[in-house]
Amino acid sequence: MSCNTHKVAVSWTCRLGVLALLCLLVPLPAIAQGAVLLLDIKGAIGPASSDYVHRGLERARVEQAPLVILRLDTPGGLDAAMRDIIHDILAAPQPVVSYVAPGGARAASAGTYILYASHVAAMAPATNLGAATPVQIGAMPGSGKSPSAAPDKTRDKDTAKNANATQTVDSGDAMHHKMVNDAVAYIRSLAQLRGRNADWAEQAVRTAASLPAEEALQKGVIDLIATDVPDLLAKLDGRTLTVLGVQRTLSTKGLVVDTAAPDWRNDLLAVITNPNVAYILMLIGIYGLFFEFANPGFVLPGVAGAISLVLALYAFQVLPVNYAGLGLILLGILFMTAEACVPSFGALGLGGVIAFAIGSVILFDAGAGGMAVSYTLIASLSLLSMLFLVFVVGMALRARRRPVVSGSEELLGMLGEALEDFTGAGLVRVHSESWQARCDQTVRRGQQVRVIGRDNLILVVQPVTKEH
Numbered sequence: 001m002s003c004n005t006h007k008v009a010v011s012w013t014c015r016l017g018v019l020a021l022l023c024l025l026v027p028l029p030a031i032a033q034g035a036v037l038l039l040d041i042k043g044a045i046g047p048a049s050s051d052y053v054h055r056g057l058e059r060a061r062v063e064q065a066p067l068v069i070l071r072l073d074t075p076g077g078l079d080a081a082m083r084d085i086i087h088d089i090l091a092a093p094q095p096v097v098s099y100v101a102p103g104g105a106r107a108a109s110a111g112t113y114i115l116y117a118s119h120v121a122a123m124a125p126a127t128n129l130g131a132a133t134p135v136q137i138g139a140m141p142g143s144g145k146s147p148s149a150a151p152d153k154t155r156d157k158d159t160a161k162n163a164n165a166t167q168t169v170d171s172g173d174a175m176h177h178k179m180v181n182d183a184v185a186y187i188r189s190l191a192q193l194r195g196r197n198a199d200w201a202e203q204a205v206r207t208a209a210s211l212p213a214e215e216a217l218q219k220g221v222i223d224l225i226a227t228d229v230p231d232l233l234a235k236l237d238g239r240t241l242t243v244l245g246v247q248r249t250l251s252t253k254g255l256v257v258d259t260a261a262p263d264w265r266n267d268l269l270a271v272i273t274n275p276n277v278a279y280i281l282m283l284i285g286i287y288g289l290f291f292e293f294a295n296p297g298f299v300l301p302g303v304a305g306a307i308s309l310v311l312a313l314y315a316f317q318v319l320p321v322n323y324a325g326l327g328l329i330l331l332g333i334l335f336m337t338a339e340a341c342v343p344s345f346g347a348l349g350l351g352g353v354i355a356f357a358i359g360s361v362i363l364f365d366a367g368a369g370g371m372a373v374s375y376t377l378i379a380s381l382s383l384l385s386m387l388f389l390v391f392v393v394g395m396a397l398r399a400r401r402r403p404v405v406s407g408s409e410e411l412l413g414m415l416g417e418a419l420e421d422f423t424g425a426g427l428v429r430v431h432s433e434s435w436q437a438r439c440d441q442t443v444r445r446g447q448q449v450r451v452i453g454r455d456n457l458i459l460v461v462q463p464v465t466k467e468h
Helices: 004-024 047-062 079-091 109-116 153-162 173-193 198-206 214-218 229-236 264-272 275-295 302-320 323-341 347-362 375-401
Strands: 036-042 068-073 096-100 104-109 120-125 127-132 209-211 241-242 244-250 257-261 416-417 422-430 433-442 448-455 457-462
Touching: 036 047, 047 068, 047 079, 047 264, 068 104, 068 109, 068 229, 079 109, 079 198, 096 104, 096 109, 104 109, 109 173, 109 198, 120 229, 127 214, 153 264, 173 198, 173 209, 209 214, 264 275, 264 302, 275 323, 275 375, 323 347, 323 375, 323 433, 347 375, 416 433, 416 457, 422 457, 433 448
Parallel strands: 036 068, 036 257, 068 096, 096 120, 104 127, 433 457
Antiparallel strands: 127 209, 241 244, 416 422, 416 448, 422 433, 448 457
């Protein structure tokens, strides 16, 4: 009996051990559920913001996060970056909540589009959204990444009904009409996709309308108001959403919030694509290469200039660059350089400074969510460029035109004295030194000779004839 009892005990011990091992290998449901991923979007929306959101949503997909929250506080930004963010939101396998917070924050311009594209739109008290009128050419559609913005029959009827009641902002330009109408179609398509107020969305584009949080909730522009993230999660619990065509019910009680801060790559991208930094990098690149070409062999200016110029060109490809402005900057630099070489009594220099300053002002399209160069920086660099190119480069060019005062080249043209009579070869004194000399004419001792060439250590001279 004791043996059987021992066998039974061993059997149950093995079973309990296997069960414990399975419990360790298979996580509990609360642990497997994951944490909510929180992404902070602050400031102007640009390439760095787009990359940050894209990588955050990809991380949420890999880690199977139940929810992603985009906490917005933005004045707007670049259309290309906005459309990339919207494309990622629409393709995300998990619900995305756009939350305008904290109090005093806003989701203007591009932020309004992102809010409309999200599965849930939420705002904190004392926040606002709107003013989504496009302000630059090329800003609205044209990206194949965005959802179709083609107007349907309902859209046509609504537009016809509101055509007389609503005037476009700055409607004097035909291209602006096209841009605004295309933007209206885009934001209405997002509103219809999420079941939000499409008429007010159109007003936000056409008349730059804005709303505080309370009115936005009353008009059906947003889904809820929450004081903070825990309050937001509490109000999201039990809400049913459609994600990629599938109905999903949120269970957000007790979820942990994981804030994904931008890493060094995002910070570096944000610095490089800052218009002021890109502008400075461009000038460093131009001046560095110019200095290297004017003075070959220094190496460092050329290396620094090449790296800076490549970084500036990378920033320009993602920023709304006005190439007329870039051309004026280059023309201004050429004029200021010419002033250092050609006596124009300041006309070229003054014209160069004016062209440089105007080109700098219009280098980036105005109104692109803060994507513009500081006027103070433009004025400072215009003055410094004038001083650098006119004085520094001018002095360098004048120094190059001066006669050589050292080395073997200095001997050419110098006068010397014959130390002996000779025809063909003999000794001469040049620069207090005795040299072997060669001359095709007869030279008398004490006669002055002029150096006209050099063959290794032998000078080629000719006698100086005295004029009477």
